[in-house]
Amino acid sequence: xxxxxxxxxxxxFIAKETEKPExxxxxxxxxxxxxxxxxxxxxxxxxxxNIESLTVSETEHEKHLSRITIVTRGTPHxxxxxxxxxxxxxxxxxxxxxSVRSHELGQERPLERELxxxxxxxxxEARVEALRLADAFRASVIDANTEHFIxxxxxxxxxxxxxxxxxxxxxxVEICRTGVAAMNRGPQGM
Amino acid sequence: xxxxxxxxxxxxxxxxVQALRDNGVKHVFGYPGGxxxxxxxxxFQQDEVEHILVRHEQGAGHAAEGYARSTGRAGVMLVTSGPxxxxxxxxxxxxxxxxxxxxxxxxxVPTSLIGSDAFQExxxxxxxxxxxxxxxxxxxxxxxxxxxxxxxxVATTGRPGPVVVDIPKDVQFAKGFYVPPQIAPRxxxxxxxxxxxxxxxxxxxxxxxxxxxxxxxGGGVINSGPEASHLLRELVxxxxxxxxxxLMGLGAYPASGKNWLGMLGxxxxxxxxxxxxxxxxxxxxxxxxxxxxxxxxNAFSPNSKKIxxxxxxxxxxxxxxxxxxxxxxxxxxLEDLVRLxxxxxxxxxxxxxxxxxxxxxxxxxxxxxFKMNNDVIMPQYAIQRLYELTKxxxxxxxxxxxxxxxxxxxxxxxxxxxxxxxxxxxGTMGYGLPAALxxxxxxxxxxxxxxxxxxxxxxTMQEMSAAVQYDxxxxxxxxxxxxxxxxxxxxxxxxxxxxSHSYTEAxxxxxxxxxxxxxxxxxxxxxDELDDAIKEMISVRKPVLFDCRVATxxxxxxxxxxxxxxxxxxxxxxxxxxxxxxxxxxxxxELV
Numbered sequence: 001x002x003x004x005x006x007x008x009x010x011x012x013f014i015a016k017e018t019e020k021p022e023x024x025x026x027x028x029x030x031x032x033x034x035x036x037x038x039x040x041x042x043x044x045x046x047x048x049x050n051i052e053s054l055t056v057s058e059t060e061h062e063k064h065l066s067r068i069t070i071v072t073r074g075t076p077h078x079x080x081x082x083x084x085x086x087x088x089x090x091x092x093x094x095x096x097x098x099s100v101r102s103h104e105l106g107q108e109r110p111l112e113r114e115l116x117x118x119x120x121x122x123x124x125e126a127r128v129e130a131l132r133l134a135d136a137f138r139a140s141v142i143d144a145n146t147e148h149f150i151x152x153x154x155x156x157x158x159x160x161x162x163x164x165x166x167x168x169x170x171x172x173v174e175i176c177r178t179g180v181a182a183m184n185r186g187p188q189g190m
Numbered sequence: 191x192x193x194x195x196x197x198x199x200x201x202x203x204x205x206x207v208q209a210l211r212d213n214g215v216k217h218v219f220g221y222p223g224g225x226x227x228x229x230x231x232x233x234f235q236q237d238e239v240e241h242i243l244v245r246h247e248q249g250a251g252h253a254a255e256g257y258a259r260s261t262g263r264a265g266v267m268l269v270t271s272g273p274x275x276x277x278x279x280x281x282x283x284x285x286x287x288x289x290x291x292x293x294x295x296x297x298x299v300p301t302s303l304i305g306s307d308a309f310q311e312x313x314x315x316x317x318x319x320x321x322x323x324x325x326x327x328x329x330x331x332x333x334x335x336x337x338x339x340x341x342x343x344v345a346t347t348g349r350p351g352p353v354v355v356d357i358p359k360d361v362q363f364a365k366g367f368y369v370p371p372q373i374a375p376r377x378x379x380x381x382x383x384x385x386x387x388x389x390x391x392x393x394x395x396x397x398x399x400x401x402x403x404x405x406x407x408g409g410g411v412i413n414s415g416p417e418a419s420h421l422l423r424e425l426v427x428x429x430x431x432x433x434x435x436x437l438m439g440l441g442a443y444p445a446s447g448k449n450w451l452g453m454l455g456x457x458x459x460x461x462x463x464x465x466x467x468x469x470x471x472x473x474x475x476x477x478x479x480x481x482x483x484x485x486x487x488n489a490f491s492p493n494s495k496k497i498x499x500x501x502x503x504x505x506x507x508x509x510x511x512x513x514x515x516x517x518x519x520x521x522x523x524l525e526d527l528v529r530l531x532x533x534x535x536x537x538x539x540x541x542x543x544x545x546x547x548x549x550x551x552x553x554x555x556x557x558x559x560f561k562m563n564n565d566v567i568m569p570q571y572a573i574q575r576l577y578e579l580t581k582x583x584x585x586x587x588x589x590x591x592x593x594x595x596x597x598x599x600x601x602x603x604x605x606x607x608x609x610x611x612x613x614x615x616x617g618t619m620g621y622g623l624p625a626a627l628x629x630x631x632x633x634x635x636x637x638x639x640x641x642x643x644x645x646x647x648x649x650t651m652q653e654m655s656a657a658v659q660y661d662x663x664x665x666x667x668x669x670x671x672x673x674x675x676x677x678x679x680x681x682x683x684x685x686x687x688x689x690s691h692s693y694t695e696a697x698x699x700x701x702x703x704x705x706x707x708x709x710x711x712x713x714x715x716x717x718d719e720l721d722d723a724i725k726e727m728i729s730v731r732k733p734v735l736f737d738c739r740v741a742t743x744x745x746x747x748x749x750x751x752x753x754x755x756x757x758x759x760x761x762x763x764x765x766x767x768x769x770x771x772x773x774x775x776x777x778x779x780e781l782v
Contacts, residue, residue, distance in 0.1 A: 031378055034327070035315060046320050077507070084504035090324040090344060093378040 019075035031091035055179035122171030197367030203228035223270025225297030228362035251281020256625030272310030285352035287615025323351030331366030348381025385518030400471035409438030410476020418521035434462035445603030460557035467756035489755030590646030593675035620649030704735035753778025
């Protein structure tokens with residue numbers, strides 16, 4: 001995005017943005033009620049924030065709590081705004097910037113994992129090569145016949161990117177990725 | 191949420207009316223339609239909650255806003271599904287921007303038809319999600335009462351704002367158990383009202399070191415309640431600091447107070463803006479560093495340390511970096527601040543002498559001056575006379591949006607909070623007339639005046655009919671210059687004086703229009719007839735349309751042109767055609 005178009009929450013943002021954008025992972029604990037995801041997504045689109053990855057699922061059934069994990073990119077100033085704006089949403093309980101938290105804990109970054117299903121079709125040498133590489137990446141075969149495999153692979157986003165890139169010339173058909181699940185290392189909760 | 195054993199059994203529609211009663215609602219502004227008929231049937235059969243029938247749902251919303259702002263209580267509107275709900279969107283966003291507690295109840299098609307593109311169906315919660323503080327679709331009648339109570343709680347606490355409760359028609363007919371309001375707020379919504387005492391201490395410390403301090407207060411003081419305004423006055427007296435206010439905050443500190451600098455911002459006074467630019471300590475109380483206030487951000491008050499008191503954490507550091515942020519309700523924080531100041535700080539008012547001397551020099555610039563004219567009514571003069579003739583009465587002022595609004599803010603002087611209702615954040619033309627209706631319903635014996643422009647007032651003119659129906663003797667004081675004056679002013683500033691569609695070639699005869707509605711019409715064209723005409727307006731116990739013909743080409747100054755700093759104001763005596771044409775550079779032109 002062009003420099004002068006970056007959102008800062010004001011119509012008067014011609015003032016140069018001197019901070020550099022950073023990638024952050026946020027954990028958002030919300031009441032699992034209709035529309036809550038729309039509120040979160042609407043906030044990001046309405047205020048011009050980025051979403052690089054978004055994962056949501058109910059985590060505590062009895063308390064009707066869901067945990068949303070959002071990977072977003074912005075300057076420290078924008079990140080502070082995103083956190084504050086998320087906390088204004090009525091069904092939002094807590095917002096933790098896992099990236100900031102991991103720095104506070106003396107760690108480089110939070111634990112982040114993603115799962116992908118990767119369908120590869122082919123025969124002969126390519127098929128053998130795909131299976132061999134899948135083994136090297138510790139991807140498991142969860143469906144196959146004589147013409148295709150579906151691999152299940154878990155890991156950091158970069159590992160998944162690499163695996164998918166390698167599969168491309170070997171007959172890649174389709175990919176489904178879950179988005180990032182993340183938490184901080186150590187005994188404390190969010 | 192629901193508790194079948196303890197509740198009383200009733201229909202959803204009965205619950206709505208019962209919940210309104212239990213939340214202390216006396217008046218509802220609304221418009222009936224297919225999907226709210228059961229609720230209207232209940233309203234018909236009781237007389238505790240009075241329904242005010244408007245002529246358009248937008249009018250209901252602004253009337254409820256005016257009601258809320260003049261009373262400090264939630265305003266309530268009731269509309270039907272589909273177009274009823276979409277017409278409510280403008281006032282909802284208006285209330286969101288200005289933090290006004292507004293509860294909007296909407297009818298919805300029956301749950302079985304939701305999603306089928308039924309007649310008068312729209313995705314109300316979807317459409318209103320970004321323009322409300324929170325909203326609900328109630329699908330179970332046993333959740334209805336608790337949801338309405340929660341809606342009132344959310345609308346009126348924390349940073350106030352609009353909420354929508356969408357009620358399908360079958361839920362209104364269904365029977366369920368009613369629960370009264372109880373204090374069991376959801377755990378995720380707990381606004382912080384008490385400020386951090388350490389931060390308040392830091393603020394007091396910073397304030398004692400100030401040589402050139404300024405207090406910049408806003409609508410948050412008014413929203414916090416009369417006690418906050420009282421404490422603000424106390425703080426100003428104790429410290430001897432100069433004080434300015436945003437458009438939204440006028441009246442929190444009296445305009446007759448000796449430390450008052452006038453409003454700040456784009457059309458604020460020279461002394462207020464210069465003091466903001468040159469100050470060394472700024473105490474922002476319940477305001478949000480809006481772009482109308484700051485001008486060019488990187489030139490905004492460059493040498494000051496800033497204290498920011500706000501109930502909404504997202505307002506802190508949003509536009510302007512703050513050294514001492516205090517999150518909490520303005521009233522509570524001011525209580526601590528005043529107490530700590532009394533206990534620890536010694537006011538050295540002598541130390542502020544040079545600062546006040548400097549301010550006196552700026553003040554002597556007389557930035558609100560205008561050239562009087564004996565043949566034509568100058569708009570500023572009209573406001574001045576209106577002020578002089580109404581200031582000793584129990585007066586409430588609303589406005590539309592444009593030049594007249596800024597002239598009203600500059601030349602009408604407010605002594606008390608909750609007396610000034612104007613659309614600040616959203617800038618909604620058509621706000622003032624229905625808002626005046628709402629204020630008059632809340633204060634039947636008060637003098638309620640909408641200072642209007644000829645263009646704005648035509649956007650919601652139909653509410654004259656509602657005012658006549660309810661004997662609400664609102665006075666619509668139209669500064670008629672036949673232009674959309676502020677649009678024209680910007681075209682002169684930005685677009686080489688090409689006045690594209692800002693002149694109204696066919697203007698209604700406002701006097702005849704008033705009479706057609708059953709109101710009273712007055713026209714005034716000469717300065718020496720103005721006083722008598724205003725007196726006539728005040729004495730008539732009817733809605734009045736006052737067609738005040740003013741100088742057509744007058745512009746609103748002083749002004750900080752877009753993209754400029756506080757110390758680059760355009761003053762009235764410097765605003766030659768050439769200065770106006772060159773006031774804004776190419777970069778500023780992109781701004782609003």
